[in-house]
Amino acid sequence: MADTVVYLYALVRPGVVPDLSPLRGVSGTAVRLVRDDRLACLVSDVDEDEFGETALRTNLEDLRWLERAAREHDAVVAAAAREMCTAPLRFATVCRDDASVRARLHVLGPQAAAVLDRIDGCDEWGVKLYADPSSPVPVPAGGSVVDEHGATGSGTAYLMQRRRELADRAFAVEQDARAADDVFAVLAESAVAARRHRLQDPQLSGDQRPMLLNGAFLVRRGDADSFRALVHAVAYGRRSIAAVLTGPWAPYSFASTEQDP
Amino acid sequence: MTSLPSVPQRDSLADVLERVLDKGVVIAGDIRINLLDIELLTIKIRLLVASVDTARRMGIDWWEHDPTLSVGQRDLAAENRALRTRIAELESAHQQEDDGG
Numbered sequence: 400m401a402d403t404v405v406y407l408y409a410l411v412r413p414g415v416v417p418d419l420s421p422l423r424g425v426s427g428t429a430v431r432l433v434r435d436d437r438l439a440c441l442v443s444d445v446d447e448d449e450f451g452e453t454a455l456r457t458n459l460e461d462l463r464w465l466e467r468a469a470r471e472h473d474a475v476v477a478a479a480a481r482e483m484c485t486a487p488l489r490f491a492t493v494c495r496d497d498a499s500v501r502a503r504l505h506v507l508g509p510q511a512a513a514v515l516d517r518i519d520g521c522d523e524w525g526v527k528l529y530a531d532p533s534s535p536v537p538v539p540a541g542g543s544v545v546d547e548h549g550a551t552g553s554g555t556a557y558l559m560q561r562r563r564e565l566a567d568r569a570f571a572v573e574q575d576a577r578a579a580d581d582v583f584a585v586l587a588e589s590a591v592a593a594r595r596h597r598l599q600d601p602q603l604s605g606d607q608r609p610m611l612l613n614g615a616f617l618v619r620r621g622d623a624d625s626f627r628a629l630v631h632a633v634a635y636g637r638r639s640i641a642a643v644l645t646g647p648w649a650p651y652s653f654a655s656t657e658q659d660p
Numbered sequence: 661m662t663s664l665p666s667v668p669q670r671d672s673l674a675d676v677l678e679r680v681l682d683k684g685v686v687i688a689g690d691i692r693i694n695l696l697d698i699e700l701l702t703i704k705i706r707l708l709v710a711s712v713d714t715a716r717r718m719g720i721d722w723w724e725h726d727p728t729l730s731v732g733q734r735d736l737a738a739e740n741r742a743l744r745t746r747i748a749e750l751e752s753a754h755q756q757e758d759d760g761g
Contacts, residue, residue, distance in 0.1 A: 410685060452691050466673050469680045473671070487684040493691035503687050514685065525675060596678060604674035613678075645671060651679035655686070 403444040404451060405433075405494045408475045409649070410486040410504075410511050413439040417482045425450075425471045433497050435504035438511050440488075441479055442500060450493050459491070473649075480649035484519045486511060487651045514654055521591055521617045522647030526630055527599070528582060529608035529641045530575050571639075578640055579612035585633045589626060590616035594652045608641065615652035623647065 406425055413434045422430040424443035433440045448454055458464045472490050479485040494500045504511075587593035598610040618626045627644065634642035 404691060407687065407689065450691065455691065465677070469673075469676050472680050473676050487679075489682075489684040489686050490680040491689075491691075492687050493689045495690040499690055503689075507685075507687065511685065596682075599674045599678065603677065604672055606672075645675055648679060651683035654684050 402447045404447050405496060405500055406443045406445040406450055407488050407492040407494065407500065408441040408443070408472060409479055409488055410507070410515065411439050411441065411479065411483050412515060413437065422475055422478055423471075424475045425468050430475055433500045433504070435501050435508065437508040438504040440500055440504055441475060442497075443475075445493070450491070455491055455493070476649045476651075480522070484515050485649055486514045486518060486654040487649045517592075518617065518650040518653055520621075521619050521650055521653075522623065523650045523652055524590075524616045524618050524623075524626060524630075524644060524646035525648065526582070526586060526612065526614045526616065526634065527610060527643040527645070528579050528612035528614075528634060529606065529610055529643070531608065531639050531641045575609075575611050575639065578637055582634050582637075582640075582642075583612055583614050586614065586616055586626075586629060589622070589629055590618050592617040592653050596652070606643075611640065615648075617650055617653045620647075 406428070408424065408430070411432075413436065416432055416439065419430045419432060419441070424430045425445060426449060428443035428445055430441055430443055433442050449458065458468070469490055476485060476487045480487075494503070583593065583595060594615045596613040596615060598613050599606075601607050601610075604610075616626070630642060630644050634640060
Protein backbone atom coordinates (compact mmCIF):
# COMPACT_ATOMS: atom_id res chain seq x y z
CA MET A 400 0.00 0.00 0.00
CA ALA A 401 1.18 3.47 -0.79
CA ASP A 402 2.26 5.85 1.96
CA THR A 403 -0.19 8.37 3.27
CA VAL A 404 0.24 12.04 3.97
CA VAL A 405 -1.99 14.40 5.96
CA TYR A 406 -4.36 16.70 4.10
CA LEU A 407 -5.53 19.81 6.01
CA TYR A 408 -8.97 21.39 5.53
CA ALA A 409 -9.68 23.98 8.15
CA LEU A 410 -8.78 25.41 11.54
CA VAL A 411 -11.22 25.22 14.43
CA ARG A 412 -11.12 25.84 18.15
CA PRO A 413 -9.88 22.84 20.08
CA GLY A 414 -12.83 22.70 22.50
CA VAL A 415 -15.91 20.59 21.96
CA VAL A 416 -15.95 19.37 18.38
CA PRO A 417 -18.98 17.59 16.92
CA ASP A 418 -18.81 14.04 15.62
CA LEU A 419 -16.76 14.04 12.42
CA SER A 420 -17.40 10.43 11.44
CA PRO A 421 -20.14 11.18 8.87
CA LEU A 422 -17.78 13.49 6.96
CA ARG A 423 -15.98 12.31 3.86
CA GLY A 424 -13.04 14.28 2.64
CA VAL A 425 -10.97 14.35 -0.53
CA SER A 426 -11.10 11.04 -2.41
CA GLY A 427 -13.61 9.67 0.09
CA THR A 428 -11.20 9.70 3.05
CA ALA A 429 -12.35 9.90 6.67
CA VAL A 430 -11.99 13.25 8.43
CA ARG A 431 -10.38 13.52 11.85
CA LEU A 432 -9.01 16.14 14.18
CA VAL A 433 -5.43 17.06 15.09
CA ARG A 434 -5.24 19.22 18.22
CA ASP A 435 -2.84 21.60 19.84
CA ASP A 436 -3.59 23.51 23.08
CA ARG A 437 -5.09 26.52 21.37
CA LEU A 438 -5.96 25.31 17.92
CA ALA A 439 -7.25 22.24 16.10
CA CYS A 440 -7.28 21.20 12.48
CA LEU A 441 -9.57 19.00 10.40
CA VAL A 442 -7.47 16.55 8.41
CA SER A 443 -7.61 13.38 6.30
CA ASP A 444 -5.02 10.71 5.64
CA VAL A 445 -4.59 10.72 1.90
CA ASP A 446 -2.60 8.70 -0.57
CA GLU A 447 0.80 10.14 -1.36
CA ASP A 448 0.35 8.86 -4.91
CA GLU A 449 -2.43 11.40 -5.28
CA PHE A 450 -1.41 14.25 -2.98
CA GLY A 451 2.37 13.94 -2.92
CA GLU A 452 4.51 16.60 -4.50
CA THR A 453 4.83 15.04 -7.95
CA ALA A 454 1.22 13.88 -8.10
CA LEU A 455 -0.16 17.25 -7.05
CA ARG A 456 1.89 19.05 -9.65
CA THR A 457 0.23 16.94 -12.33
CA ASN A 458 -3.24 16.79 -10.78
CA LEU A 459 -3.53 20.53 -10.30
CA GLU A 460 -3.25 20.96 -14.04
CA ASP A 461 -6.14 18.57 -14.60
CA LEU A 462 -9.29 20.64 -14.34
CA ARG A 463 -11.51 17.60 -13.78
CA TRP A 464 -9.38 16.32 -10.91
CA LEU A 465 -9.17 19.85 -9.56
CA GLU A 466 -12.94 20.31 -9.67
CA ARG A 467 -13.62 17.06 -7.83
CA ALA A 468 -10.99 17.65 -5.16
CA ALA A 469 -11.93 21.31 -4.74
CA ARG A 470 -15.58 20.41 -4.23
CA GLU A 471 -14.62 17.68 -1.75
CA HIS A 472 -12.42 20.15 0.13
CA ASP A 473 -15.27 22.65 0.20
CA ALA A 474 -17.78 20.00 1.33
CA VAL A 475 -15.72 19.29 4.47
CA VAL A 476 -15.16 22.97 5.17
CA ALA A 477 -18.84 23.82 4.62
CA ALA A 478 -20.06 20.97 6.84
CA ALA A 479 -17.68 22.05 9.59
CA ALA A 480 -18.70 25.70 9.24
CA ARG A 481 -22.34 24.77 9.80
CA GLU A 482 -21.42 23.23 13.14
CA MET A 483 -18.62 25.38 14.51
CA CYS A 484 -16.47 28.41 13.95
CA THR A 485 -14.29 27.34 11.01
CA ALA A 486 -11.38 29.04 9.26
CA PRO A 487 -10.87 27.35 5.87
CA LEU A 488 -7.33 26.55 4.82
CA ARG A 489 -6.20 27.01 1.27
CA PHE A 490 -6.65 24.01 -0.99
CA ALA A 491 -3.90 21.37 -1.08
CA THR A 492 -2.19 22.08 2.22
CA VAL A 493 -0.43 18.79 2.91
CA CYS A 494 1.85 17.69 5.77
CA ARG A 495 3.95 14.56 6.31
CA ASP A 496 2.39 13.52 9.62
CA ASP A 497 0.41 14.67 12.68
CA ALA A 498 3.53 15.92 14.47
CA SER A 499 4.21 18.24 11.58
CA VAL A 500 0.58 19.48 11.66
CA ARG A 501 0.83 20.11 15.41
CA ALA A 502 4.05 22.06 15.02
CA ARG A 503 2.28 24.36 12.56
CA LEU A 504 -0.77 24.72 14.79
CA HIS A 505 1.53 25.73 17.61
CA VAL A 506 3.15 28.49 15.57
CA LEU A 507 -0.13 29.65 14.09
CA GLY A 508 -2.06 29.65 17.39
CA PRO A 509 -2.41 33.35 18.28
CA GLN A 510 -2.94 34.54 14.69
CA ALA A 511 -5.53 31.85 14.02
CA ALA A 512 -7.37 32.66 17.24
CA ALA A 513 -7.76 36.24 16.02
CA VAL A 514 -9.10 35.02 12.67
CA LEU A 515 -11.58 32.69 14.38
CA ASP A 516 -12.77 35.54 16.62
CA ARG A 517 -13.29 37.76 13.59
CA ILE A 518 -15.41 35.27 11.65
CA ASP A 519 -17.26 33.73 14.60
CA GLY A 520 -21.00 33.53 14.02
CA CYS A 521 -20.70 34.77 10.45
CA ASP A 522 -21.17 33.32 7.00
CA GLU A 523 -19.82 34.50 3.70
CA TRP A 524 -22.26 35.51 0.97
CA GLY A 525 -21.34 36.10 -2.63
CA VAL A 526 -23.03 38.78 -4.68
CA LYS A 527 -22.32 38.82 -8.40
CA LEU A 528 -23.69 41.53 -10.65
CA TYR A 529 -23.99 41.21 -14.41
CA ALA A 530 -24.94 43.65 -17.09
CA ASP A 531 -28.20 42.48 -18.57
CA PRO A 532 -27.58 42.10 -22.31
CA SER A 533 -31.30 42.14 -23.03
CA SER A 534 -31.43 45.70 -21.80
CA PRO A 535 -31.05 47.94 -24.86
CA VAL A 536 -28.27 50.48 -25.13
CA PRO A 537 -30.06 53.80 -24.64
CA VAL A 538 -30.67 55.48 -27.99
CA PRO A 539 -30.55 59.26 -28.02
CA ALA A 540 -33.53 61.20 -29.30
CA GLY A 541 -33.46 61.58 -33.06
CA GLY A 542 -30.88 58.87 -33.32
CA SER A 543 -31.81 57.67 -36.79
CA VAL A 544 -29.49 57.75 -39.74
CA VAL A 545 -30.69 61.19 -40.79
CA ASP A 546 -28.31 64.07 -40.32
CA GLU A 547 -29.09 67.74 -39.87
CA HIS A 548 -29.37 68.26 -43.61
CA GLY A 549 -31.81 65.43 -44.04
CA ALA A 550 -29.38 63.39 -46.12
CA THR A 551 -30.17 59.76 -45.42
CA GLY A 552 -27.36 57.28 -45.53
CA SER A 553 -24.69 59.77 -46.53
CA GLY A 554 -21.17 59.15 -45.32
CA THR A 555 -21.35 62.03 -42.85
CA ALA A 556 -24.65 60.83 -41.42
CA TYR A 557 -23.25 57.34 -41.07
CA LEU A 558 -20.17 58.52 -39.21
CA MET A 559 -22.23 60.72 -36.90
CA GLN A 560 -24.52 57.84 -36.14
CA ARG A 561 -21.53 55.59 -35.46
CA ARG A 562 -20.02 58.18 -33.14
CA ARG A 563 -23.30 58.53 -31.25
CA GLU A 564 -23.58 54.78 -30.82
CA LEU A 565 -20.05 54.51 -29.44
CA ALA A 566 -20.67 57.38 -27.03
CA ASP A 567 -23.93 55.79 -25.87
CA ARG A 568 -22.24 52.48 -25.29
CA ALA A 569 -19.40 54.10 -23.35
CA PHE A 570 -22.01 55.90 -21.28
CA ALA A 571 -23.83 52.64 -20.55
CA VAL A 572 -20.58 50.91 -19.50
CA GLU A 573 -19.76 53.81 -17.18
CA GLN A 574 -23.26 53.72 -15.71
CA ASP A 575 -22.97 49.98 -15.06
CA ALA A 576 -19.59 50.42 -13.35
CA ARG A 577 -21.01 53.16 -11.13
CA ALA A 578 -24.03 51.02 -10.27
CA ALA A 579 -21.71 48.16 -9.25
CA ASP A 580 -19.72 50.53 -7.00
CA ASP A 581 -22.95 51.76 -5.40
CA VAL A 582 -24.31 48.29 -4.76
CA PHE A 583 -21.02 47.16 -3.25
CA ALA A 584 -20.86 50.19 -0.96
CA VAL A 585 -24.41 49.75 0.29
CA LEU A 586 -23.99 46.02 0.94
CA ALA A 587 -20.57 46.51 2.56
CA GLU A 588 -22.10 48.92 5.04
CA SER A 589 -24.46 46.27 6.35
CA ALA A 590 -21.83 43.52 6.46
CA VAL A 591 -19.15 42.82 9.06
CA ALA A 592 -16.56 42.90 6.26
CA ALA A 593 -16.56 43.00 2.47
CA ARG A 594 -14.21 42.13 -0.36
CA ARG A 595 -14.26 42.65 -4.09
CA HIS A 596 -12.87 39.68 -5.97
CA ARG A 597 -11.58 39.60 -9.51
CA LEU A 598 -14.30 39.28 -12.08
CA GLN A 599 -14.84 35.69 -13.12
CA ASP A 600 -13.82 34.07 -16.35
CA PRO A 601 -16.95 33.32 -18.39
CA GLN A 602 -15.33 30.08 -19.60
CA LEU A 603 -15.28 28.79 -16.03
CA SER A 604 -18.49 30.32 -14.76
CA GLY A 605 -20.46 29.48 -17.88
CA ASP A 606 -22.18 32.83 -17.58
CA GLN A 607 -21.65 34.83 -20.75
CA ARG A 608 -23.06 38.10 -19.44
CA PRO A 609 -20.51 40.84 -18.73
CA MET A 610 -19.71 40.70 -15.02
CA LEU A 611 -19.75 44.00 -13.16
CA LEU A 612 -19.10 42.97 -9.57
CA ASN A 613 -17.86 39.87 -7.77
CA GLY A 614 -18.32 40.70 -4.11
CA ALA A 615 -17.92 38.67 -0.92
CA PHE A 616 -19.60 39.77 2.30
CA LEU A 617 -19.11 38.53 5.84
CA VAL A 618 -22.55 38.57 7.44
CA ARG A 619 -23.70 37.66 10.94
CA ARG A 620 -25.88 34.57 10.81
CA GLY A 621 -28.73 36.42 12.45
CA ASP A 622 -28.57 39.14 9.81
CA ALA A 623 -28.71 36.77 6.83
CA ASP A 624 -32.37 37.44 6.04
CA SER A 625 -32.03 41.19 6.15
CA PHE A 626 -28.87 40.99 4.04
CA ARG A 627 -30.71 38.96 1.42
CA ALA A 628 -33.54 41.47 1.47
CA LEU A 629 -31.01 44.27 1.02
CA VAL A 630 -29.43 42.52 -1.97
CA HIS A 631 -32.89 42.30 -3.42
CA ALA A 632 -33.61 45.93 -2.80
CA VAL A 633 -30.41 47.45 -4.11
CA ALA A 634 -29.43 45.06 -6.88
CA TYR A 635 -32.58 43.52 -8.26
CA GLY A 636 -34.30 46.86 -8.45
CA ARG A 637 -31.91 48.19 -11.07
CA ARG A 638 -32.72 48.08 -14.71
CA SER A 639 -29.99 46.55 -16.85
CA ILE A 640 -28.35 44.75 -13.92
CA ALA A 641 -28.82 41.13 -12.93
CA ALA A 642 -27.73 39.93 -9.50
CA VAL A 643 -26.81 36.45 -8.33
CA LEU A 644 -26.57 35.70 -4.63
CA THR A 645 -24.54 32.66 -3.53
CA GLY A 646 -24.05 31.24 -0.09
CA PRO A 647 -23.86 30.77 2.72
CA TRP A 648 -20.19 29.91 2.27
CA ALA A 649 -17.62 29.19 4.92
CA PRO A 650 -15.80 32.50 5.38
CA TYR A 651 -13.02 31.77 2.86
CA SER A 652 -12.58 35.36 1.80
CA PHE A 653 -12.20 36.58 5.37
CA ALA A 654 -10.00 33.87 6.85
CA SER A 655 -6.69 35.26 5.70
CA THR A 656 -4.17 35.72 8.49
CA GLU A 657 -2.68 38.61 6.59
CA GLN A 658 -4.56 41.84 6.54
CA ASP A 659 -5.97 43.05 3.25
CA PRO A 660 -4.44 41.16 0.35
CA MET B 661 -40.50 40.63 0.92
CA THR B 662 -40.02 39.30 -2.57
CA SER B 663 -38.14 36.05 -2.59
CA LEU B 664 -34.80 35.91 -4.36
CA PRO B 665 -34.26 33.56 -7.25
CA SER B 666 -33.30 30.30 -5.62
CA VAL B 667 -29.60 29.69 -5.29
CA PRO B 668 -28.56 26.75 -7.46
CA GLN B 669 -27.97 23.54 -5.53
CA ARG B 670 -24.51 23.09 -6.94
CA ASP B 671 -22.13 25.99 -6.54
CA SER B 672 -20.49 27.01 -9.78
CA LEU B 673 -16.96 25.74 -10.34
CA ALA B 674 -15.74 29.30 -10.69
CA ASP B 675 -17.20 30.19 -7.28
CA VAL B 676 -15.69 27.14 -5.63
CA LEU B 677 -12.25 27.49 -7.23
CA GLU B 678 -11.85 31.16 -6.50
CA ARG B 679 -12.49 30.50 -2.83
CA VAL B 680 -10.68 27.22 -2.38
CA LEU B 681 -7.60 28.11 -4.45
CA ASP B 682 -7.26 31.80 -3.76
CA LYS B 683 -8.64 32.39 -0.29
CA GLY B 684 -8.39 30.90 3.16
CA VAL B 685 -5.58 30.63 5.66
CA VAL B 686 -2.22 29.90 4.09
CA ILE B 687 0.02 27.38 5.83
CA ALA B 688 3.19 26.14 4.19
CA GLY B 689 2.80 22.36 4.31
CA ASP B 690 5.56 19.77 3.98
CA ILE B 691 4.46 18.99 0.48
CA ARG B 692 5.72 21.95 -1.44
CA ILE B 693 3.37 22.35 -4.30
CA ASN B 694 4.35 25.90 -3.66
CA LEU B 695 1.59 28.39 -3.74
CA LEU B 696 3.30 29.73 -6.78
CA ASP B 697 2.14 26.67 -8.71
CA ILE B 698 -1.44 27.24 -7.71
CA GLU B 699 -1.08 30.89 -8.56
CA LEU B 700 0.24 29.93 -11.96
CA LEU B 701 -2.76 27.75 -12.49
CA THR B 702 -5.19 30.48 -11.55
CA ILE B 703 -3.24 32.91 -13.68
CA LYS B 704 -3.67 30.50 -16.57
CA ILE B 705 -7.38 30.40 -15.91
CA ARG B 706 -7.50 34.16 -15.66
CA LEU B 707 -5.56 34.68 -18.84
CA LEU B 708 -8.53 33.30 -20.70
CA VAL B 709 -10.41 36.38 -19.61
CA ALA B 710 -8.18 38.76 -21.48
CA SER B 711 -9.31 37.55 -24.86
CA VAL B 712 -11.10 39.00 -27.81
CA ASP B 713 -14.10 36.91 -26.83
CA THR B 714 -14.32 38.78 -23.57
CA ALA B 715 -14.15 42.11 -25.32
CA ARG B 716 -16.99 40.94 -27.51
CA ARG B 717 -19.03 39.88 -24.49
CA MET B 718 -18.32 43.21 -22.86
CA GLY B 719 -20.08 44.81 -25.77
CA ILE B 720 -16.88 46.12 -27.30
CA ASP B 721 -17.83 44.57 -30.60
CA TRP B 722 -18.57 47.48 -32.87
CA TRP B 723 -15.88 46.49 -35.35
CA GLU B 724 -17.86 43.39 -36.18
CA HIS B 725 -20.81 45.39 -37.35
CA ASP B 726 -18.85 48.07 -39.13
CA PRO B 727 -18.55 47.01 -42.78
CA THR B 728 -15.56 49.26 -43.33
CA LEU B 729 -13.66 47.52 -40.54
CA SER B 730 -14.95 44.00 -40.39
CA VAL B 731 -13.67 42.72 -43.71
CA GLY B 732 -11.27 40.19 -42.28
CA GLN B 733 -9.10 37.67 -44.05
CA ARG B 734 -11.84 35.09 -44.32
CA ASP B 735 -14.36 37.54 -45.74
CA LEU B 736 -11.79 38.68 -48.28
CA ALA B 737 -11.18 35.11 -49.36
CA ALA B 738 -14.89 34.43 -49.65
CA GLU B 739 -15.46 37.65 -51.54
CA ASN B 740 -12.57 36.77 -53.82
CA ARG B 741 -14.09 33.36 -54.56
CA ALA B 742 -17.50 34.86 -55.24
CA LEU B 743 -16.00 37.42 -57.63
CA ARG B 744 -14.00 34.78 -59.48
CA THR B 745 -17.14 32.69 -59.92
CA ARG B 746 -19.04 35.72 -61.13
CA ILE B 747 -16.31 36.64 -63.60
CA ALA B 748 -16.22 33.07 -64.89
CA GLU B 749 -19.99 33.17 -65.38
CA LEU B 750 -19.82 36.51 -67.20
CA GLU B 751 -16.91 35.38 -69.36
CA SER B 752 -18.70 32.20 -70.26
CA ALA B 753 -21.89 34.14 -71.09
CA HIS B 754 -19.83 36.57 -73.16
CA GLN B 755 -18.16 33.68 -74.93
CA GLN B 756 -21.55 32.17 -75.83
CA GLU B 757 -22.72 35.56 -77.12
CA ASP B 758 -19.59 35.80 -79.26
CA ASP B 759 -20.09 32.26 -80.53
CA GLY B 760 -23.73 32.95 -81.26
CA GLY B 761 -22.95 36.28 -82.99
